Amino acid sequence: MRLKRVLALLCAILIVFSSGVMYANAEKTQIKDLNYLKQIIEYIKANYAGDITEEELIEGAIEGVFKKLDKYSDYYSPEEFKEFNTSVSGNFGGVGIQITEKDGYITVITPIEGTPGARSGIKPGDKIVSVDDVDIKGVSVNRAASLIRGEPGTQVKLGIIREGIDDIIYFNITREMIRINPITYKIMDNGLGYIKISQFNGNTYENLKDILKIFDEKNIEKLIIDLRNNPGGYLDEVIDVLKFFVPKGPIVHIKKADGTIETYNSNLDLPKYKLAVLVNGGSASASEIFAGAIQDSKVGTIIGTMTYGKGTVQSVVPLVDGGGMKITIAEYLTPNMRKVNEVGIKPDIVVENTAEPKVDxxxxxxxxxxxxxxxxxxxxxxxxxxxxxxxxxxxxxxxxxxxxxxxxxxxxxxxxxxxxxxxxxxxxxxxxxxxxxxxxxxxxxxxxxxxxxxxxxxxxx
Structure with missing residues (x-):
């Protein structure tokens, strides 16, 4: 909303300038540089009848810059940048509970095994009504999560309503560093290994290494890797993961803004595993790097539906005020130099999971x-x-x-x-x-x- 307001103001003030001191004609043209932007902000501050701060104007201008870039480049306020880093890294200070909104309450889906939340006795279905004695009924899940999280070693007080108990139960829990494992796995009845990777966060490689060790001990070499609805994650994580599967040669090519190409390679002499990789329209970015590398190196079969088609690489840059920016710096290509951006990866075997009712x-x-x-x-x-x-x-x-x-x-x-x-x-x-x-x-x-x-x-x- 703030960005829209600022942009609207900028449009309006440019109309005013057409008959004022900054009038541009054939004889004199105002150069639009940073000084020009500064003059616009100063003019607004001096003449705008509404309530707006210089900080809001500057932030609106910055957001406006990113609106001119591609859809994957973005600017984050300090609070937004903190949440972004948490979601991508998979590591944060907290108590280790998964929450959702249900019937107007922030409700616990499940405590994560081995975390402070689980050890303290929080149970699935518990309704969190207060955090540090602040009533949170009706707040968003993101806001509730932000309140519950904090520096490891600090305490948070949760007020909880539990079915069958009349009074509010209070838990004083010491936060710890929570490391989200994005992988689940199982050994299927037919002896195949199944691995679901929900995201390539900062913990993917280490967790996968442990799972493959378990499979190796049981001589399981046929694996299903499920990347459906995996939105991507860290480039270095997916490259490290692919080194378990892709034979010696290219994993991915990164084409930079200046046209130069950097290639990441595998040194694996002999692939051990036979793979089937599941993808769909929600498989994007790092998931497509994975699928493209497996497909081109012919060490597995890609099954499902066409992937999303995000074939660009972003660099994340922290800013001095605690905010940050994410900017597209390159495009990636599969080992066979195939383009993925706006194209996607077509599965070797296309299979739709239809959800049509049996009766109209x-x-x-x-x-x-x-x-x-x-x-x-x-x-x-x-x-x-x-x-x-x-x-x-x-x-x-x-x-x-x-x-x-x-x-x-x-x-x-x-x-x-x-x-x-x-x-x-x-x-x-x-x-x-x-x-x-x-x-x-x-x-x-x-x-x-x-x-x-x-x-x-x-x-x-």
Missing amino acids: LSKIPTLDKTRKPTVGVVGLDVLGAEMILQILGYKVNKPDGIFDETTFEAIKKFQKDQGLYSYGVLDFTTQDALTKAINEYAKPDNVDKQLQKAVEVLLEK
């Missing part, structure tokens, strides 16, 4: 509970009930909206199966039960077709 509910008339039809009644509610019963496998004549004896018997059987009073009347309770049943039936199958294909591919090798 919009074509079924609503059971609106305005009456209780029985034999002989005609209407859309009867038609809706007949259609639902037919889909659910009950014997009815062709749905026509006429409540006949066949419909009566079908409703009686449905009522009996649902544990309801079985008397053949389409009462309100039965209408609710039919609606609930068809909604459940219509839900898409939660079958992970992409994962199934990965298993199939690896087991064939």
Whole structure:
């Protein structure tokens, strides 16, 4: 909002200048440099009728500069920069709990194992109502997280409502350095190793090294690497990770602003693992570096859907006021010099995980509970009930909206199966039960077709 206000002011003041002292004509043109910007800010300060500070104007001007750059370059205020670094690095001072907003409360999803939050006894479902005696009901998740985090060694007091306990419970917890592990893994029943990497943060390489050691001890060499919805992360992390998998040769090429190309290489003599890599439209940046390197080096099969297409590299620069900037400095190319930016990585095997309902509910008339039809009644509610019963496998004549004896018997059987009073009347309770049943039936199958294909591919090798 502040940026929009400042930009609007700049547009307005330039109109004023067209008839004032900074008028530009054919004989004299005002040079637009930093001094020009300074004059604009000074003019606004002296003449603007609203309430705005010089700091706000300067920050708005800086933000305006970044609006002229690509969508991945950005400017961060001190508070924003702190949150950015936390999200990317995976390390922060805190208590180690995952939170969300639910029913107006900041609610604990789960405490992270081995952290102060877990040791103190915080439980999933706990509602946090205060931080250091400040009421946080209704605040955003980001704001709550910012209040709970702090320097390691300092204390934070959390007020919690817990189901079954009338009074607020208070926890005084000493913060520690929390290191987020972005990897989960398991050994599947078929003997394949499964590794899910949610982000290439500063802890990815070390955690993956430990997981691969476990797999090596069990002689597991066929791995599924799941990068779906992984937005990316640190360039050096993904390069280090790829050195476990990519044979000797290029991993990625970095094309800099001046046109020079820097190549990062692997020194791995003989790849140990056979890979299937899962990607989708949420796989971006470092995830695409990973997928591109595996695809070009032919040490694995890429499965899923087209990736996002972010093929640029950003440099993060801290500023003296505690803020920071992220600026695009290069473009990366796959080992075979393929462009990724605005293109993406096309999987070797395209598999869609469809989420379409089995039934188009919009074509079924609503059971609106305005009456209780029985034999002989005609209407859309009867038609809706007949259609639902037919889909659910009950014997009815062709749905026509006429409540006949066949419909009566079908409703009686449905009522009996649902544990309801079985008397053949389409009462309100039965209408609710039919609606609930068809909604459940219509839900898409939660079958992970992409994962199934990965298993199939690896087991064939």
